Amino acid sequence: MSRPDFRVRDKACLFARFTLAEVGEIVGLPPGVMDYWIHRGFVPWSGTPSLISAVDLVCLATLKSLALLGWPPDRSYLVAHECNAVVFYYAILGCSGALEVVGSPNRVAGLKSEFEKDDKIAAELTGGPHRFRYLYRRDDWDYFAKVSDISSVVGESGSPTSSFLDLQDLATDLCSRIKRPLIHVELVPNCFDVRDRETWLSSPSAVVHRRGYEFS
Numbered sequence: 001m002s003r004p005d006f007r008v009r010d011k012a013c014l015f016a017r018f019t020l021a022e023v024g025e026i027v028g029l030p031p032g033v034m035d036y037w038i039h040r041g042f043v044p045w046s047g048t049p050s051l052i053s054a055v056d057l058v059c060l061a062t063l064k065s066l067a068l069l070g071w072p073p074d075r076s077y078l079v080a081h082e083c084n085a086v087v088f089y090y091a092i093l094g095c096s097g098a099l100e101v102v103g104s105p106n107r108v109a110g111l112k113s114e115f116e117k118d119d120k121i122a123a124e125l126t127g128g129p130h131r132f133r134y135l136y137r138r139d140d141w142d143y144f145a146k147v148s149d150i151s152s153v154v155g156e157s158g159s160p161t162s163s164f165l166d167l168q169d170l171a172t173d174l175c176s177r178i179k180r181p182l183i184h185v186e187l188v189p190n191c192f193d194v195r196d197r198e199t200w201l202s203s204p205s206a207v208v209h210r211r212g213y214e215f216s
Helices: 020-027 031-039 054-068 073-094 105-117 120-125 167-178 206-211
Strands: 006-008 011-015 017-019 051-053 099-103 134-138 145-147 162-166 183-187 198-201
Touching: 017 020, 017 054, 020 031, 020 054, 020 167, 031 054, 051 054, 054 073, 054 162, 054 167, 073 120, 073 167, 099 105, 105 120, 105 183, 105 198, 162 167
Parallel strands: 099 183
Antiparallel strands: 006 011, 011 183, 017 051, 099 198, 134 145, 134 162
């Protein structure tokens, strides 16, 4: 197995890798723009010269979404980096197959059972819990606020024009374009015994629909 990108307790985790052509197609960025953003340092390069990590792909997608809201990367790249974990969190919880788990059948079954109970597995893998879903900005602000309930801040009488980015929608859109796991998890120990291994691809957890992705 390749060297893990990170470890969480007894889990070795790897991010998916994508070619430059794949990233351009998924994110919808011309190669020249993508190269410019990467070489300006708006995306912390964590891939190889020919492959881009899912971390950088998510960052590029967030930068593009913020640019469409009128915030170019030189103003928004820091907040885009801060949102990476949140986008992965929503992808793991709400998108079928975003998380691939490999290990002994008993251990895979145990993780699957935990996953379907609540959001703790997704939060653990993405450094949560995460307390916001939206980036919100009024036209008279020079920053984005992180909010969990957009209805509490949008549409206030007499308030300036505002814009917001829904990170759940961004995660769902990315997953629909990628169509393969974003994070690969090897359960250790026992994950190297090829005679007794099982693979599980996540499906949306019931807790997601019950809680509606809203966190206070």
